[in-house]
Amino acid sequence: MHVFLLGVSHQTAPIDVREQLDFSSRDVGTAVETLAARYSAGEAVVLSTCNRSEIYVASDDPARARSELIEFLGSYHNLPADAFEGHVFVRTDEEASRHLFRVAAGLDSLVVGEPQILGQVKDAFQVAAARQCVGPVLTRLFHTSFGVGKRVRSETGLGEGAISVGFAAVALARKIFGRLDGRGVLVVGAGEISTLTAQHLRSQGVGDIVITSRTAAHADALAAEVNGRAIPWGDLRGALAAADIVITATGSPRPILTRADVETVSGRRRGEPLFIIDIAVPRDVDAAVGEIEQVFLYNVDDLQAVVQENLSRRSSEIGRAESIVSEEVERFAAWRRSRGAVPTVVALRQRFEQIRRAELQRLESKLGALTPEARASVDEVTRLIVEKLLLAPTAQLKALPDQETQIAYTEAVNRLFELRDDTPLTPADEALDTERPNRTRS
Amino acid sequence: MTIVPLLLYLVSGVAYAVHFARRDAGVGRIATTALLVAALAHTFAIGMQTMELHHIPLASLPTAVSTFGWLLTLSYLYLEITTEERTMGVFILPIVIGLQTISVLSPGVEQSDSVFDSPWFWVHVVSLLCAYASFALAGVLGLTYMLQFKEIKKKHLGYLYERLPSLLTLDTMNSRAMTVGWVFLTVGLTVGIIWTAQARALAPDDPNLQAMSLDDPKIFFAVLTWVVYSFALFARTRLGWTGRRAAWLAAVGFAIILLNFLPIGYFVETSHTFQ
Numbered sequence: 001m002h003v004f005l006l007g008v009s010h011q012t013a014p015i016d017v018r019e020q021l022d023f024s025s026r027d028v029g030t031a032v033e034t035l036a037a038r039y040s041a042g043e044a045v046v047l048s049t050c051n052r053s054e055i056y057v058a059s060d061d062p063a064r065a066r067s068e069l070i071e072f073l074g075s076y077h078n079l080p081a082d083a084f085e086g087h088v089f090v091r092t093d094e095e096a097s098r099h100l101f102r103v104a105a106g107l108d109s110l111v112v113g114e115p116q117i118l119g120q121v122k123d124a125f126q127v128a129a130a131r132q133c134v135g136p137v138l139t140r141l142f143h144t145s146f147g148v149g150k151r152v153r154s155e156t157g158l159g160e161g162a163i164s165v166g167f168a169a170v171a172l173a174r175k176i177f178g179r180l181d182g183r184g185v186l187v188v189g190a191g192e193i194s195t196l197t198a199q200h201l202r203s204q205g206v207g208d209i210v211i212t213s214r215t216a217a218h219a220d221a222l223a224a225e226v227n228g229r230a231i232p233w234g235d236l237r238g239a240l241a242a243a244d245i246v247i248t249a250t251g252s253p254r255p256i257l258t259r260a261d262v263e264t265v266s267g268r269r270r271g272e273p274l275f276i277i278d279i280a281v282p283r284d285v286d287a288a289v290g291e292i293e294q295v296f297l298y299n300v301d302d303l304q305a306v307v308q309e310n311l312s313r314r315s316s317e318i319g320r321a322e323s324i325v326s327e328e329v330e331r332f333a334a335w336r337r338s339r340g341a342v343p344t345v346v347a348l349r350q351r352f353e354q355i356r357r358a359e360l361q362r363l364e365s366k367l368g369a370l371t372p373e374a375r376a377s378v379d380e381v382t383r384l385i386v387e388k389l390l391l392a393p394t395a396q397l398k399a400l401p402d403q404e405t406q407i408a409y410t411e412a413v414n415r416l417f418e419l420r421d422d423t424p425l426t427p428a429d430e431a432l433d434t435e436r437p438n439r440t441r442s
Numbered sequence: 443m444t445i446v447p448l449l450l451y452l453v454s455g456v457a458y459a460v461h462f463a464r465r466d467a468g469v470g471r472i473a474t475t476a477l478l479v480a481a482l483a484h485t486f487a488i489g490m491q492t493m494e495l496h497h498i499p500l501a502s503l504p505t506a507v508s509t510f511g512w513l514l515t516l517s518y519l520y521l522e523i524t525t526e527e528r529t530m531g532v533f534i535l536p537i538v539i540g541l542q543t544i545s546v547l548s549p550g551v552e553q554s555d556s557v558f559d560s561p562w563f564w565v566h567v568v569s570l571l572c573a574y575a576s577f578a579l580a581g582v583l584g585l586t587y588m589l590q591f592k593e594i595k596k597k598h599l600g601y602l603y604e605r606l607p608s609l610l611t612l613d614t615m616n617s618r619a620m621t622v623g624w625v626f627l628t629v630g631l632t633v634g635i636i637w638t639a640q641a642r643a644l645a646p647d648d649p650n651l652q653a654m655s656l657d658d659p660k661i662f663f664a665v666l667t668w669v670v671y672s673f674a675l676f677a678r679t680r681l682g683w684t685g686r687r688a689a690w691l692a693a694v695g696f697a698i699i700l701l702n703f704l705p706i707g708y709f710v711e712t713s714h715t716f717q
Contacts, residue, residue, distance in 0.1 A: 154467075160604075175594065178608035271684030273609065290595075294685050302597050309599070 005096040007054030013087035023048035036133040047124040058137035104149040113158040118149035161310025182207040186243035189250030190222040241265040248284035341397040450480030458531035511541035513575040562637035569630030576623030581696025583616040584689035663702035
């Protein structure tokens with residue numbers, strides 16, 4: 001059984017193609033069901049985000065899977081194949097698993113290391129699992145990818161450090177104040193970044209958000225957006241005394257807060273720190289304010305520098321993340337190889353069991369004289385002998401290092417024990433595949 | 443007996459350092475577990491000595507240094523468990539290991555002196571050691587506060603910025619440690635003064651008791667410590683000296699304590715040198 005992947009992503013397709021091939025979350029379930037039912041793939045997962053649409057299937061015949069999936073995409077989205085075929089990429093087996101693991105780790109994201117993608121990969125798997133559209137191969141593949149995502153986050157710095165000005169400001173505020181619960185925020189001047197930063201702060205549980213602007217209507221609009229309170233421009237200095245975090249973003253050509261302004265209120269603040277985020281250009285806060293003890297002043301350039309540093313630190317972690325991915329790709333490949341031996345192992349066990357039963361049958365007349373307990377013992381002993389004889393060959397077959405050796409060994413075993421390939425699998429035989437995780441998880 | 447806790451402290455210290463550098467929660471748990479085991483072993487050692495001597499092993503400098511290290515460990519563990527903040531371990535463990543090494547390398551004989559018979563002596567010594575342990579924590583918290591303050595103020599967010607708790611957390615912990623330490627210090631010094639006066643009346647010929655005055659370096663530095671910490675608490679509540687100023691005072695106060703405890707304790711003949 002092979003893992004086959006076909007998809008488009010921000011790396012291979014422009015936005016208009018991605019939009020056309022997007023599976024909105026309502027459609028993903030039906031898409032997965034159609035795939036699993038109609039095509040040779042019994043297992044299918046569709047991962048669809050704004051940056052990618054990818055179909056993962058378990059297939060015996062990757063060459064056929066490609067044409068089937070192209071046809072499916074075309075008919076599902078009502079598109080001629082040549083409208084998108086040039087933009088799709090395909091991966092099989094190890095390369096498919098590497099791709100998914102890199103996606104889950106955030107290595108394939110537009111913003112490297114962003115954390116949302118892992119949740120999206122989990123959701124995509126859940127949708128398929130809830131519809132019984134995944135089996136052992138994709139279950140193993142996706143569960144491994146969740147592990148890769150977690151490992152990369154905990155063992156590398158790939159997802160660390162804020163990479164937008166708003167988040168960098170919030171991260172700094174947390175480093176100064178610890179928890180932001182109940183902290184007072186003053187927003188001076190309404191703009192895009194100040195709105196975003198205020199929203200981030202709101203989500204961190206800050207207390208009062210007070211907004212003032214020279215244009216009262218702007219202040220009112222922002223207050224409504226971030227669940228804050230607008231105050232008149234004239235009350236700015238009064239509000240400064242109560243604030244722990246100040247965001248300034250006015251269009252004023254001259255500083256609106258001077259050292260004297262802030263020093264006047266410092267006395268009332270009793271040594272509590274004050275964090276001022278000045279995102280206005282030209283600056284709203286006199287640079288000398290930053291010299292006051294317990295005042296931390298960051299302007300937009302300072303925050304940009306923090307973001308840049310975080311970005312470069314993230315890229316320095318890519319190598320470590322890639323090696324975790326490679327490790328897990330190798331582990332998944334080893335598991336997949338061990339699965340190649342499963343039919344032979346099953347056939348071998350059935351053969352031995354057949355012989356055991358046949359011999360017990362043949363001795364039926366002699367065993368007839370025994371008490372039921374003694375007969376049960378004979379049955380148990382013969383069963384145990386068979387089990388023990390098969391223990392080592394089973395383990396050896398599952399642990400073969402590569403596909404060539406595996407073919408040679410299974411061929412030899414088939415010949416030596418005159419096994420037929422078409423031996424039907426029973427539920428008990430399926431249970432042999434002990435390494436397999438739960439079939440579904442809902 | 444004291445070598446076992448020392449080895450365990452070393453293991454824990456290495457684990458705290460690895461935890462700090464790699465930010466690996468698993469290693470952090472190992473560090474805490476090792477420190478708990480070390481503290482238990484140390485408690486056992488001190489308990490055995492107490493049973494042997496019929497009093498807490500404090501009456502010689504090496505045993506007092508070891509008991510100080512033990513109290514510092516316990517107060518640090520209390521801080522770590524209540525705040526779930528492990529990053530301070532890497533700063534505290536070197537002090538604990540240093541103290542324990544000094545104690546192991548200079549095994550002293552427990553002195554016996556008639557003054558030790560008084561229960562006041564024990565209240566005096568134990569209170570002061572508790573105070574010193576709290577001030578050691580406050581000193582380390584102050585030092586880390588200053589380092590991180592500098593990074594944020596100068597906008598060079600680096601190694602420590604990523605690892606240390608927030609400034610306000612450090613400041614709050616510092617304030618608590620200083621307050622607790624100040625209470626113990628005040629109790630220890632007050633008891634010392636009252637008890638000296640009583641002992642002088644009972645044993646007018648004891649040269650040590652006669653020498654106990656502000657001219658004595660040990661007493662002078664102890665009083666200086668009290669003045670520094672009293673000022674720090676006053677400045678915090680009345681003058682708004684929080685943050686970096688409070689951190690400075692905590693570091694200076696602890697430097698005076700270390701000076702008083704080790705060089706003066708070991709090398710200078712004072713009224714507190716019992717033969």
